[in-house]
Amino acid sequence: MADTVIRAENLGKKFVIGHKIERDGLLREVLTTGARAMLRKGADLMRGRPLPAGDQLEEFWALRDVNFEIKAGELVSIIGRNGAGKTTLLKILSRITEPTTGRVEVKGRVNSLLEVGTGFHPELSGRENIFLNGAILGMSRTEMRRRFDEIVDFSGVEKFIDTPVKRYSVGMYVRLAFAVAAHLEAEILVIDEVLAVGDAEFQTRCLNRMSEVAGSGRTVLFVSHNFAAVAALTRRSIVLQGGQLSFDGPVEAGLAHYTSTLAKSGPDRHWGRGKDTTLISAEMVDQRGMSTERFVSGTPLRLRVVVETTGMPGMSLEATLRDQHNLPIGFYSSSAFNQVLLPAKPGRYEGILSLDAYQLAAGEYGFDLQTTQTNIVVDHKVESAVRFTVDACSPDGVAYNFRQDLGAGHLAMRLTGPLEFVPARSSDAPGNPQLARQSG
């Protein structure tokens, strides 16, 4: 009865990435390194090897020695921070890319959803795109026809179904795209983070739809940063860390394990690189400038960020504050809020973001950091760059601890003046119109 539908053995995936060597701009230097790189590329071309950009090559294992088994009907979440190998694993399972080592056995039809609206063409109408997208995701024509009305219904864009999707709003586009995806029929569904779209009402509908799918006995593999969705939809978690499987077990324990790995990561962990800028390290500091992982509610929130830039103009530093469920609760952008940009001279810089003295509810928090080009193109993004804990939140020193998990939000709101209750003047009393008329 409980058949194994996916069995992965010693799964590994290697990439070769290139690094650019720092140059001091001497023409002779540039010419010789350039010529050397060209010779190497020519040789690689002859031997039929790929050509990564850069001057120095480095091997990088996105996935290494991963073993697991998944039985029919299981609902499994795969969690881990960016770069942990989640997407690579999904891509191998859905046959988009090949493993370098090891093997996977898959029994049954796999449908994968790594992105909503894959292959949507802006010039085509909503109706045409439903058929196109359905075919790309592997639905047959008869399946498509049978499901068409349901899909249109779910998307809620009936009125515009014959309008080219380039005239759609972002919301409509995403709803249509998700509607197609939500009606895929397969024994094994592989879903990358796609729920983080649309408005709250639509997200709820998507979640309901997902649990319907999950409840119908299908095997589902689900990647998400939304802890609430992971906990609601799946029973088992696989936690990836640096390309290796670090936990496999019940979902609650998996989430706890993941949170603990986030907290442990010091500023020395490797964050990768952006194209023009690279976030080197970040930490929270107290008033004296000492590194800390505890935030005292009501004191300024200070982040020290070290960043490297090639001198590209127009680069902005941004920070997103997230709660223990990884939901965003605050945002800061140096260019949009303060018109402060990273220096246009190459080098390594350090800056302190001194934010408001928030009364944050007790619990766990994290900051995502990223650099962007003119607020739009993300150059280097580090999720959970800084983790910190608030032990207690008692505004004005009253012995009451306002906690994040009360479900009442993340901010204890403070008064700017004293609160006094005085007898209401009779003319203001809305409950007594007669009195009001007499005095008026």
Place this chain on the structure above:
Amino acid sequence: MTSVDHPSGPHLVLEAGRADRHYWRDIWSYRGLLFILAWRDVAVRYKQTVIGIAWAFVRPFLTMVVFTVVFGHIAKLPTSNGIPYAIVVIGGLLPWTLFSSILGDASQSVLSNGNLIAKVYFPRMIVPLSTVLVVLIDFAVSLSILAGVMIWYAVVPGWQILLLPVFVLLALLASLGPAIWAAAIVVKYRDFRFVIPFVLQFGLYVSPVGFQSTVVPEQWRLLYNLNPMVGIIDGFRWCIVGGESPIYLPGFVLSLVVTAVFLWIGIGTFRRIERGFADLI
């Protein structure tokens, strides 16, 4: 809905370097996607143009006029047995356009569908094959030029015209080999994006498009037929005007051999590289 307790789907093993045993059957089962992708390209191609699909007619027609004027009237190239020059040109231009459009479009197809390839699995060969379908539709439209010119010059075709579909198929196969090869190689070495338009421009003049291959000296003809389009274009003209434009048989056989070799290399290269497409794009 299929029962999950008894997985009815295929049993797959994914590992490095494993050649897909059911490669061609897989392509066949994805034929729906093949037609949908071709339909998408056709539907999108002439959107927001005023004359629409008529472009498929106008382009080869104007090229034919220019060739007829330049080679026939200004350079006064000879034609055998007084066949009207326009017939010679259109007989060469149609298969050549088929060849060059397939090679040109298909070689870019994998790159331009990169987003699909990085996000969804399907047999990658579907992508260049679907561009072939698109080109065929344009070709069907431009066949009407041939009919028009034949009526204009009152050329009555012989029984040979019935063999025209065979030569269309040969032209398809001849272009498919290099096209599939280029589609794969362009993903790895983008340099070839610049090489292919150049090759096509060059090829227009070394193929017997604006002239008949009979102008090539006898001792060089077999060598000339190493260009597979030579035999095919000759065959095309033979279908239209019959014995007036004979096929050079040894050369034709050589063209077929070269076509087969290209096809072999093309498919082999594509299948070797396609497994890494998602990592390269």
